[in-house]
Amino acid sequence: MSDSFPSPIRGFLIDLDGVIYIDDDVIPGAAESIQYLKENHIPCRFLTNTTIQSLGNLYKKVQRLHLPIEKDEIISPPAAAVRYLRKQKNPSCHLVIMEETREDFAEFRETDDHPDYVVIGKIGDRWNYSLMNQLFSMLVEGASLIALHKDRCTMKKTGLHIEFGAFVAGLEYASGKQAYVVGKPSPAFFQSALDDMGLAPEEVVMIGDDILSDVSGAQNVGMRGFLVQTGKYNKDWAKSSSIQPDQIIPSIAEIPNLLEA
Numbered sequence: 001m002s003d004s005f006p007s008p009i010r011g012f013l014i015d016l017d018g019v020i021y022i023d024d025d026v027i028p029g030a031a032e033s034i035q036y037l038k039e040n041h042i043p044c045r046f047l048t049n050t051t052i053q054s055l056g057n058l059y060k061k062v063q064r065l066h067l068p069i070e071k072d073e074i075i076s077p078p079a080a081a082v083r084y085l086r087k088q089k090n091p092s093c094h095l096v097i098m099e100e101t102r103e104d105f106a107e108f109r110e111t112d113d114h115p116d117y118v119v120i121g122k123i124g125d126r127w128n129y130s131l132m133n134q135l136f137s138m139l140v141e142g143a144s145l146i147a148l149h150k151d152r153c154t155m156k157k158t159g160l161h162i163e164f165g166a167f168v169a170g171l172e173y174a175s176g177k178q179a180y181v182v183g184k185p186s187p188a189f190f191q192s193a194l195d196d197m198g199l200a201p202e203e204v205v206m207i208g209d210d211i212l213s214d215v216s217g218a219q220n221v222g223m224r225g226f227l228v229q230t231g232k233y234n235k236d237w238a239k240s241s242s243i244q245p246d247q248i249i250p251s252i253a254e255i256p257n258l259l260e261a
């Protein structure tokens with residue numbers, strides 16, 4: 001946090017899960033806040049860390065929930081990876097991702113034979129030695145590694161489960177190559193949204209319900225991070241955290257008040 005007078009807010013990055021909706025329930029005031037931004041020509045992008053839904057299906061969901069969000073305003077790890085790949089010279093890819101997210105990468109040539117990039121996302125329990133060895137070979141023979149995120153583990157009803165980030169780390173260790181990691185809280189993920197809006201970090205506020213990946217991730221690139229008290233927000237956790245949100249707001253419905261204050 002800076003003590004200097006903050007820049008006017010010129011744009012927003014907004015988390016989807018827990019801020020705009022919880023499952024299929026829209027947070028009260030979310031649609032109205034987004035509409036307010038549109039009417040006032042304030043750019044916004046919507047960030048999610050999901051790697052199991054294609055951009056097309058995420059867009060279908062926001063349409064089904066009658067949210068005034070355009071497809072190209074949604075930034076998911078697969079979408080960020082696609083934006084990154086578009087900047088390369090006609091790259092070929094080997095995709096290690098769920099069937100559903102494969103369509104996001106349709107514009108790139110897919111190959112098992114000396115791909116330029118190996119792209120890793122969630123594939124459930126399909127991980128095994130021969131797959132790791134195949135990917136390792138591609139990396140040592142010249143491929144670069146892209147990880148849709150690099151989480152170590154995830155909490156499920158049955159307890160903690162290993163995440164694909166552990167396999168990414170294993171491949172980095174064996175090949176000596178560092179993965180390009182997309183997804184929150186990777187600075188590149190926030191930066192790609194800023195680039196897309198053409199705004200500087202100090203002009204933009206990130207609104208999220210996760211103090212670590214949303215608030216801290218945004219603050220690390222020089223943006224302001226606002227925490228909402230919806231979704232996974234937990235009062236005790238927020239209080240005990242070393243991360244200080246720039247503001248804590250009751251919900252996304254506060255947006256008009258933030259701008260008119």
Ligand SMILES: [Mg+2]
Pocket residue numbers: 015016017018019208209210231
């Ligand atoms: Mg969230």
